Structure formats: structure tokens, C-alpha cells
Amino acid sequence: MILVKLRKKLVIFSISYFTLSVLLLGYLLNLSIVKGYNQLETKQFNWEIERVITGTQQLIRSQEILVKDWSKWTDAYEYVHGQNPDFATDNVDGIFFEDQQLDYVCFFDASDQIVYAKEYDHTTKVLNDLDPKLAMSFLEFKDQSNLIQLGGQPVAFSAYQVTDSEGLKEHEGLFVFAFVLRDKHFETLSSELKENIILSDLRAEQAVVTEQIEIKSSENQSVAEYYMPYANEKLAVKIEIYLENDVRKLGQKMIRNASLLFVGIFIILNFIMYLGVKHSVVRILKISEDVSKISHSRDLNRRLDIKGKDELGMLRDDINFMLNKIEHMNRQLTEYATFDLLTGILNRRSGLERLEKLIAASNENNFELTICYIDINDLKLVNDELGHTYGDQLITDITECISRCIRSTDSFCRLGGDEFLIIFPYCNEKQSHEMLLRLREDLEHFNLTGHRPYQLSISAGILEYDGQMTIDEFLEVCDSKMYVDKKQIKAMKNSDIKNHL
Numbered sequence: 001m002i003l004v005k006l007r008k009k010l011v012i013f014s015i016s017y018f019t020l021s022v023l024l025l026g027y028l029l030n031l032s033i034v035k036g037y038n039q040l041e042t043k044q045f046n047w048e049i050e051r052v053i054t055g056t057q058q059l060i061r062s063q064e065i066l067v068k069d070w071s072k073w074t075d076a077y078e079y080v081h082g083q084n085p086d087f088a089t090d091n092v093d094g095i096f097f098e099d100q101q102l103d104y105v106c107f108f109d110a111s112d113q114i115v116y117a118k119e120y121d122h123t124t125k126v127l128n129d130l131d132p133k134l135a136m137s138f139l140e141f142k143d144q145s146n147l148i149q150l151g152g153q154p155v156a157f158s159a160y161q162v163t164d165s166e167g168l169k170e171h172e173g174l175f176v177f178a179f180v181l182r183d184k185h186f187e188t189l190s191s192e193l194k195e196n197i198i199l200s201d202l203r204a205e206q207a208v209v210t211e212q213i214e215i216k217s218s219e220n221q222s223v224a225e226y227y228m229p230y231a232n233e234k235l236a237v238k239i240e241i242y243l244e245n246d247v248r249k250l251g252q253k254m255i256r257n258a259s260l261l262f263v264g265i266f267i268i269l270n271f272i273m274y275l276g277v278k279h280s281v282v283r284i285l286k287i288s289e290d291v292s293k294i295s296h297s298r299d300l301n302r303r304l305d306i307k308g309k310d311e312l313g314m315l316r317d318d319i320n321f322m323l324n325k326i327e328h329m330n331r332q333l334t335e336y337a338t339f340d341l342l343t344g345i346l347n348r349r350s351g352l353e354r355l356e357k358l359i360a361a362s363n364e365n366n367f368e369l370t371i372c373y374i375d376i377n378d379l380k381l382v383n384d385e386l387g388h389t390y391g392d393q394l395i396t397d398i399t400e401c402i403s404r405c406i407r408s409t410d411s412f413c414r415l416g417g418d419e420f421l422i423i424f425p426y427c428n429e430k431q432s433h434e435m436l437l438r439l440r441e442d443l444e445h446f447n448l449t450g451h452r453p454y455q456l457s458i459s460a461g462i463l464e465y466d467g468q469m470t471i472d473e474f475l476e477v478c479d480s481k482m483y484v485d486k487k488q489i490k491a492m493k494n495s496d497i498k499n500h501l
Contacts, residue, residue, distance in 0.1 A: 024265055040257065045215050045243055049224050052197055052241050055189050056228065060156040061145040063177040066100065067158040071175050074165045080109045080173030088116040094127050103179045104155070106135045110172040137232060138176045146231040147181070154181040154230070154237050181237065196242035220244070291319065340414040342392055343399040351413025351421055356471050358411075358425050369425055369465040370432040373478040374402070375486060376418035377457035386453060398456055401446055405439040421475075429464040436460055459486035 070076055079087035092105055097120035107116035117135035120127050134150055138159050141148070145158040157178035161171035183199050190197045216223045222243045227236040294302045340347045346354065355371065362369040376398055383391035395418070402422065406412060411423040424432050443456040450456075461481030465474060 021265060042215070045222055045224065046213075048195060048243050049213055049215075049226065049241055051193055052189075052195055052239075053226060055193050056226070056239065059181075059185055059189060060147055060228075061158065062156070063100065063102070063179070064145045064158040064160075067160050067175055067177050071160040071162045071171075072165060072167060073162075076162050076175065077164045077169055077173075080107065080115070080162050082109065092116070092118070094120060094125055097127070098122070100177065101179055102177055104130055104135075104150075104157070104176070105178075106130065106138055106174070106176040108139065108174040108176075112139055112174070135176075138178070139174065141231055142174055143171075147228055147237065148232040149230045149235060150178075155179070156181050186239070198240045198242070199237065215243075343396055343414055345399060345403070346411065346413035348413065348415045351411065351415065351423070352471065354411050354413070355421070355423050355474075358423060359465060359471060359474070362425075362465055363467060366467075367426050368428045369423075370427050370429050371424065371463060371465075371474065371478050372422040372432055372436060373461045373463075373475070373482040374420040374422065375459045375482055376420075377459055377486070377489065378454070379418040382454045390454060393452070394454055394456070397446065397450065397452065398443070398458065401442050401456065402439060405435060405442055429462055432462045432464075436462060457489070459483070459489055461485055 075084055075087055078084040088107060097103070097105070102120065103122075104119050105116065106114065106118075109115045114132055114135055117130040117132060118127050119130045131151075137148065137150060138157060141157070141159055143160050145156075147154060147156050149155070155178050157176055159174055159176040162173040162175060163169045163171050181199070186197045186199050189195075213224050213226060224241040224243065226239045226241060228239065229236040338347065338350045339345065358369055361367070376395065379391055379394060382394050399412075399414075399420075402412060402420070406422055407424075409425060410427075411425075413421050413423075415421050422435075424435070439458075443458065446452075447455050459482050461478045461484065463474065463478040463481060469477070
């Protein structure tokens with residue numbers, strides 16, 4: 001009954017949604033075509049200008065990565081401290097200036113004294129000394145990339161202090177890579193950005209610089225002016241950006257905005273539809289929300305709390321019953337995956353996982369780690385002569401004796417059948433043998449007082465971890481020692497029988 005009502009409501013709201021969407025979309029699209037042209041044009045221009053501004057800033061910072069790389073170099077650090085005098089001549093020459101398109105390279109020592117200052121003439125291919133007064137201008141601008149006026153020319157530079165390759169030494173000295181900002185740079189930038197960019201004025205008054213970029217538009221072209229202030233002068237470089245009024249691009253922009261507008265309308269109408277059906281489906285949403293919380297948090301202690309005795313109430317009861325069953329099964333699976341069903345101690349998988357973690361911890365923290373490999377003697381004989389019930393009883397009796405004798409910090413697991421493993425962290429082989437002696441005494445006491453139709457007896461091998469063995473090697477060697485002990489016990493038993501005869 002509930003689903004039928006929901007379908008009717010959804011049909012009504014769907015029809016209303018479609019009709020209103022078509023009418024509203026048609027109206028808004030028409031409104032966009034008539035009144036939105038200027039806004040689209042301005043946004044298009046602003047986007048183009050932002051690309052140019054970003055490209056110009058990247059041009060100024062073009063040497064930053066190279067300077068930073070050089071400034072984190074042990075050879076460079078030694079150079080600014082006078083320990084590597086050939087550094088500059090070995091690494092900087094005319095080819096370097098050509099490859100990096102540099103005009104100036106300056107190195108300052110830890111006392112901010114010039115140790116290298118050169119300028120390169122790209123026309124004559126000659127490397128000359130840079131006027132020290134001009135070179136000292138860079139000292140005001142440490143650890144930055146910027147634009148200054150140097151010798152009447154706009155110079156883009158990156159200047160960073162020097163440390164060693166590991167970055168452990170104090171930042172000292174200064175490495176500067178710089179180049180004169182020329183028309184060719186903006187010609188390259190124009191080609192890359194597919195824009196018409198002109199370096200208009202090198203000494204524009206900085207007072208005219210504002211955050212707003214004014215666009216002067218004509219019928220076919222628009223011009224935007226962008227100012228880059230010098231860091232050392234109250235002047236700026238003026239850049240003019242010429243933008244074509246491309247109607248096709250503006251049309252595409254308008255269509256894109258129309259699409260976004262349609263998405264907005266869809267969201268609004270979808271929200272209206274949601275409000276219309278919310279009252280009817282609020283309880284279903286509550287069930288979905290609660291189930292989602294349980295699913296994501298994996299908290300099986302949560303239960304659905306939905307009021308009512310209708311179909312949703314029945315669904316609530318069924319889900320809660322299912323959660324109870326899952327919770328119970330998870331507890332059982334955890335126990336089966338971790339503990340041995342007969343003895344209640346760790347099973348083989350859990351025991352070996354714990355041993356592997358302790359081996360890793362021992363290697364990391366350098367503490368002693370010892371294991372004891374145990375095999376129950378004559379279990380097969382008990383099973384064959386007395387039955388498996390007594391065999392299981394024998395296993396649990398020995399398990400209880402061992403559990404009484406080990407420490408709370410030790411780990412005890414059943415490897416399978418009649419084989420067990422005890423893990424002694426922070427314990428050496430001698431201390432483990434003392435525990436084994438106590439265990440044998442406890443078994444002997446049990447044999448005298450336990451009134452069982454069998455005797456408790458074990459064979460054991462003890463081995464201390466040497467920091468080198470793998471877990472398989474560790475267990476294999478310890479297992480071998482256990483079999484040596486088993487042979488010795490068997491030999492002693494045979495000797496006692498012969499003496500008795």
C-alpha cells in the first residue's frame with residue numbers, strides 16, 4: 001500500500017518537474033541570450049588575462065627551481081665558505097649562460113661579500129665582470145624570486161641562500177640567477193598562450209597600479225593593461241594584452257553557461273521533488289540511514305529504532321534479527337579463527353602469527369626470545385587402547401598443566417594433534433629450561449594424584465632465537481631438539497624395562 005502511494009506521488013511530481021523545467025529553462029536561456037552577452041565577454045577576457053598574468057609570474061620565477069637546486073648542494077656550501085674555490089669556474093661558463101638564457105650570475109659568501117659576479121653578452125658571446133654596485137642590489141632580496149630595475153633594465157631574478165645537500169647547515173651566502181626581461185620573452189609567452197602580449201612601458205608610474213584590470217573594448221578588439229611593480233623602485237613594468245572578440249568562443253561559453261544553468265535548475269526542481277515526497281518516505285530514509293551507519297561503522301551493537309507496527313516495523317524486526325545472528329556468528333568465527341576448540345588455547349595460525357610479530361620485535365628492540373616445542377608422548381597409544389575420549393582428556397590435562405606453569409606474558413598454542421608451542425619473550429634458554437623442569441615436576445605430581453588410566457609425559461625442545469633465523473628455521477631446529485629429547489626418553493624407558501626384566 002505504501003509503495004503504491006509513493007508511485008502516485010512520484011508520477012505527479014515527475015510530470016510537474018518536467019513541465020516546469022522546460023518552461024523555466026526556455027525562459028532563462030532566452031534571458032541569457034538577450035542580456036548575458038556582456039557578462040560572458042567580460043568573463044572570457046578575465047580568464048585570458050589570468051592566464052597571461054600566471055604565465056608572466058612563471059616567467060619571472062623561471063630560474064627558481066635551478067637556484068634552489070644549486071643552493072642545496074654541499075659543493076656550493078663549501079664554496080661560500082671558501083673551501084671550494086674552483087666551484088664557479090667549474091660550473092659556470094658561457095655555455096651555461098646560453099643554455100639557461102641568463103644575463104647575470106652572482107655568488108655571495110657567508111659574509112655577504114661578492115665571490116663571483118658575471119654578466120654575459122649574448123651578442124658577442126663574452127663573459128664580463130658585473131659592476132659590484134649592481135651585484136650588491138640583489139642582497140636586499142634573499143630567498144625570493146622578483147623583478148627589479150637594474151641598470152635601467154627590468155631584471156627577473158631568483159636569489160636563495162645556500163645550505164648543504166642534507167639541509168642540515170645554516171642557510172648562508174646567496175646564489176643569484178637573473179636575466180633581463182626583453183620583448184623576446186613576451187613573444188615566446190604570446191606564442192605559448194596564443195595571446196598578443198606586448199611589453200609596453202618599462203618605467204610606468206607605480207601609482208597607477210590597481211587591483212582592478214581595466215578592459216578597453218572596441219568592436220573587434222579589447223586591450224587589458226597589467227602592471228608588474230619593481231621591488232627596488234616606485235615604478236612598474238606595463239604589459240598590454242590584446243584580446244580578440246571571438247564571437248564563436250563567446251557562443252561556446254554561453255552554451256556552457258546554459259548547460260550549467262540547466263544543472264542548477266535540475267537541482268532546484270529535484271530538491272522541490274524531494275520536499276514533496278519527504279513526508280511519505282522519511283521512515284524509509286531513517287532505515288536507510290541507520291543501515292548505512294551500521295555498514296560503514298561495522299558496529300553490530302547498533303539496532304534500528306523505527307516506530308510502528310506496519311510493514312516497515314516488520315522490516316526493522318527482520319534486520320535487527322539478522323544483525324543479532326551476524327553478531328553471534330562473528331563472535332563464533334573469531335573464536336574459531338583464533339583458539340583451538342579442544343583446549344581453548346591459541347590455534348596454530350594465531351600462535352605462529354604471534355611468534356612472527358615477536359621475532360620482528362626482538363630484531364628491532366634486541367630482547368631475548370625463546371620457544372619450547374612440545375610433543376605429547378604415547379597419545380596414539382592412549383587413543384588406540386582407551387579411545388579418543390581419553391586421548392582428548394590427555395591433551396586437555398597436559399594443556400592445563402602447561403598453562404599453570406608458564407607466565408602471563410608467555411604465549412601457548414596448539415600446533416596440531418599432539419604438538420604444542422610455548423613462546424617465552426624476554427626469556428633466555430636457561431630460564432626456559434627452569435620452566436620446563438617445573439612443568440615436568442607438575443606432570444609427575446599429576447600422575448601421582450590425578451587417578452587417570454594414563455600417564456602424562458612430554459618431549460620438549462628449547463631454542464633461543466639468534467636474531468638471524470627465519471620463523472620456519474626457528475621452528476625446524478627447535479622441532480629437531482624435541483625429537484632428540486623424545487629419543488632419549490624412549491631410550492630411558494627401554495632401559496628401565498630391561499632392568500626390570
